[in-house]
Every structure is written in structure tokens, then in C-alpha cells.
Amino acid sequence: MKIKEIETSRINEVDFTNLEFGAVFTDHMFSCDYINGEWVNPEIIPYQPISVSPASRVFHYGQACFEGMKAYKDINNKIWLFRPDENYKRIIKSSLRLAMPEFPENLFFEGLNNLLKLDSDWIKPGLGNSLYIRPFIFATEGSINATEANQYKFMIICAPASSYYSGEVRVKIEKSFSRAAKGGVGYAKAAGNYAAQFYPTTLAKNEGFQQIIWTDSSNHEYIEEAGTMNLFFRIGNKLITAPTSDSILDGVTRKSLIQIAKDQGIEVEVRPIKVEELIDAAKNNTLVEIFGSGTAVVVLPIKGFGYENSKYELIQKENSWAIMFKNILNNIQYNLIEDPYNWTVEV
Template sequence: MNAIINDIEVIKTKSSKISEVDFSNLKFGNTFSDHMLVCDYKNGKWQAPKVVPYQPISLDPSAKIFHYGQSVFEGMKAYKDANENVWLFRPLDNFKRLNISSKRLAIPELPENYFMDGLKTLLQVDSNWIPKDEGSSLYIRPFVFASGNGFHASPADEYKFIIATAPSGAYFSGKVRVLIEQKYSRSANGGVGFAKAGGNYAGQFYPTQLAVEKGYQQVIWTDDNTHEYIEEAGAMNIFVRINDTLITGPTSDRILDGITRKSIIQLAESEGIPVEVRKLSVHEVVAAAKDGSLKEMFGAGTAAVISPIAGFGYKDEDYDLPELEDTYAAHLKKRITDIQTNKTDDPFGWRYEVKS
């Protein structure tokens, strides 16, 4: 069945999979909704986007994504409130960052209306796929990759923009233990660390496997030059609480400008929590752990929102963080998720309603 919604062609699936899904037992990112948005770049411009049934993609073996890694993505979520209204969280920030990432990888930038109207249309078509259980959401994955063919080492002449969605439960459960990395680097000055490029994450997998073999769940990345400064936690930004001050590193060529990160900073400052955005040395963190002033560490990102860290390892020594009753992590996560799910006022204008 074909339709036009928000000026976008919609080709609906002949048979929905939704009756096969156990919404009370959703793993993160393993179940996929009925439809996806597809938009092709060819002949020097982006073609009209359309919503189609979720399906495999056919590519030539010489497609440049396989050889030169031109690929960027975003991570977003859609929520339903008690009245079945659908909400997004700072979607224009995701759109802008997707184009920042695309530009760095020589991928043509997307028009805003293609992204926003395409996303809204997809969510309207697959509204029934948005979970309502506490902690669940519809995870949204916009991505762009080089679909043009050829073995020549140069940017492709064709690209594909897709938005796929996955009803998901909580990303992490419980606290994690992390290992401060002393050898490998996530990114370097002048590189693509600030972009959400697929290759950034591929390069993290091997060092993370090594950390897992030592009994940790994630890696704390340090600077590429000296490995003296804390930068990110796994695939997330990192926050450290020393006494009552919340500290996070400044964005740079190496550090992603996380949307959850920005939200935490603004929210904490609005509530009078002291926040410092500055370089944070491993030595300072270790010293704070030893003298008892290190109160909390947590990762921040779209998937987990906030993921508390129970302890860290450094130079063959482990450090445990204290068990606090009232944590910044728990408080800030609740404040953000309450805004996202329309359970409280949104003084910052972050919430975006997808109207049917």
C-alpha cells in the first residue's frame, strides 16, 4: 500500500512482524521495526527520500563503503508518554552532528527537511513499535555510507542515507568496571575522533576485548600522545565527580561532542552542581581514588543515558568507587529521562513532539 505523508512516499509492508515481538523482553538493538527510510545520492544531489519495508540492501562488491570506510551514523531514541504522544530528544542536534561527521569524511551533507520530515514520517508509520515500558524506547539509527562503485581510492559518487529503528530495552544493567588504557588510542589530533564514523568504533573493539579478558567491561580512553589525560569511556563521554565537582574533558578533534554530555552539563549547572570542563589527568583521578575524594565516575551517551562505573584498573592496580546513596549519576539520569518521556517540565526546550 502506497501513501504520501509529509510529502514523502510511503510503501507499507504487506505483513507486519509486530505480533512476533515480546515487548516485555527486548534486547538492545536486536529487533527491527517494519519500515525504514531510504534516500539515495546520485547525479550530484540527494534524491527524494521514501519509507519502505525493512529489508536487506544489495550492493556491488566494489562499493566503496567496503574498501574506504566512508560511513557515519547517529544514535537517537523515540519515547511514548502516558497519553501515547511520541517524543524525540534534541533531534536537530543529531541532524547537525550527522552533517559535521559527513563533511569530515567527504560525504555530501543532507538537507534538514529530508532528515526531519523523513524521521517524523517513519515514526508515524511505525508508531506501534515504540515501547511504553519503563526504561524502553525505540532506538533510531540514521546512517550514511558510500554506495558508489570502484576500487580507486577517492570519495564515492553515490551514497545511501537510511534510518532504521529497533524497539529496545535498557542498554546497560548495573555498574561496570573499566580499564584505563595505556597503549592504544581511540583517536588522534587532526583525525576523525569528533565524528561519529564507523571506523572509530571498529578500532575500539580489539583493545576492549583485551580489557574484557582481564575482567573489565569497558576501556577508559586516554590522549594519544602521552596517555596522561582521561578522554572517553568506551563509546561514551565520561564524567568524574571529585568531592562535589563534576568534571569532564573539553571536546576536541579527538572527543565526540555528545548530546547527552551537553545535556548533563547544562542540567547540572542549572541545579547548582559545580561543573568543570577541563583536561583531567589520570594522576588526578588515581590520587582522588586514594584519598577518598573520588566519589563517582560515569559514562554518558544516547544508548545508556548514564552508565555508572563501579571501579577502574590502572597499571595492574584496581580502585573501587564508594557506594553512595544519593549520586549525581542517578539524579541526572532521572532528570533527563523524565524530560525525554514527558514526565516533567522541559525548561531547556529539548523535547520534540512528533505529531500524528
């Protein structure tokens, strides 16, 4: 692998105490091309603009997918990844659905490890600090024939991130728009899935909500997930989450929380959950908590939700499961406790 290092780091220009999520990138990036049926030219070079044809199929047909993962630094300055094999498996799943070639596992991890070692100063120790890692693949072939491309680029870029605080989050249960349909690409981290959410999310924001809870595209009867989070509901003394499907992303945080909850002796139900059930639970005060799970937020408590013309508020509980799960996950991710699951991988 070719490695070309920067001459002068930009790190001193960055205010790590005031980071906007995903807006500042580290000194280097990893890149690899798919040409004539082979992945070639793996290299790490200074972070910089790239040059591609305006006819690249990604711009016309959206042939692109990505991943989101994080690296954490512990108090001994060791760097840890959290279940990176799951992100690798998922980018392959996404690539296949979008008719893109599989990126080789050895190159993925070699590129990632070299990049993290080179940019390790950008990962700050301390709870809440991390490096958000964005691997992505897109079609570069310069021909607008509406078929899958023959040329692609795989890249990894990294953005330092600090503790995510979004204020109080209220969500709208969506009844008109859909994020993903049966048989579609909802389970893939396809770029277009996110573009499709922006407009309905803006409408929801105008109504005073921060995010949308998506429901099934057939009848808007069952709860699916949020924009970039899977969802959990604490009803009575049970934790309920929807099963993954072809319209729901199989979140790494979600599957980790299910495992942790079970090991905490919590009764977990992975089953379809109707909007109606949620409304009933809110009305009869058995709905105790709602929270989202995802790499960016880890666990995000949701304060209230809107459905049709009604708004529902959740009463803050002292022994919040969301906070408990966030602490346990953080302790594992930052190597503050022994990882009983072998989820963390040292770089």
C-alpha cells in the same frame, strides 16, 4: 516522498519484555540516494536487505558515518524526540569530515517523522522503553578508486529498546591503544572509530573490565571518553568532564548533563583531567563517582577502574549524582515533567 507500507506487521513476533539491544528492527526503513550531485528517491519501504555493489567504497575505505538517537512515548501515547537537531548537526559534521555530501535537513526530518508515525506501535510507553533510531550514510559507488565516492545512500532504521541494565561496570584506563588521534576523526561518528575499538575492548574484557576509558593518543596522560559514552567524575563536591576536542565526540547527553548540573547548583569544571589526578583522588578518597553519558545508556554509573596493574573500587554513595541526573533526564525525555529547556520535540 514515496511510502510503501508492509502488508503484515512483524510486531506480534517480538518479545518486548526480552529485547536484545539493536537486534530487532521495526517494519519500515527510510532510504535516499545521492546520485549525480543530488539526493534523490527518498522513500519509506518495508525493512529489508539492500543490494549494493561489492565494490562499494564503504566496504574498502570505510566511508560511512552514523547517528544514534531515541524516541520516547509518554503516558498519553505522544511520541517525543530528544534534541534531534543536535543529532542532525552532528551527522553533517561527521559527513563533512569524511568527505560525504550533506544530507538535507528537511528530508532528514520528513523521513524521520514519517517513519516514526508509521512504526509508532513499536514505541512502547513506560520508563526505560524507547525506540533507538539509527540514521547512517555510506558510500555506494561501485568503484574501488581510493578517493571519495560520487554515490551514497542515507538510511534510517529503528530498533525497539528496553531499559539498559549492564550489571556492575568496571573500566580499564587504556595506556597502549588509542581511539582517536589529534587531527583525526574522533569527533565524528565515523564507522571506523568503532571497528578500531573492538580489539582493545576484547582484551580489556578478558581482564575483567566491561569498557575502556580512552586517553590522549600522544602520551596517554589525559582522560578522553569511553567507547560510546562521555565521562564525568565527581571529585569532592565538583563535577568534572573533559572538554570536547577533535578526538572526543560532542555528546548530546553530555551537554545536557552539564546544563542540568549547573542548574542544580553543582560546580561543573569542563577541563582536561589527568589520569594522575583521578588516581590521586581515588587514593585519598575524594573520588566519589564516575559515570558515563550517552543516548543508549543515558547515565551509567561506573563501579571501579583499572590502571596499569592496580584496580580501584568506588564506594557506593547514597545521594548519587548519576542517579539524580538519570532521573531528571528521563523525566524530561518521557514528558513526565515540564521541559524547562525546550529539548523535547513532539513527532
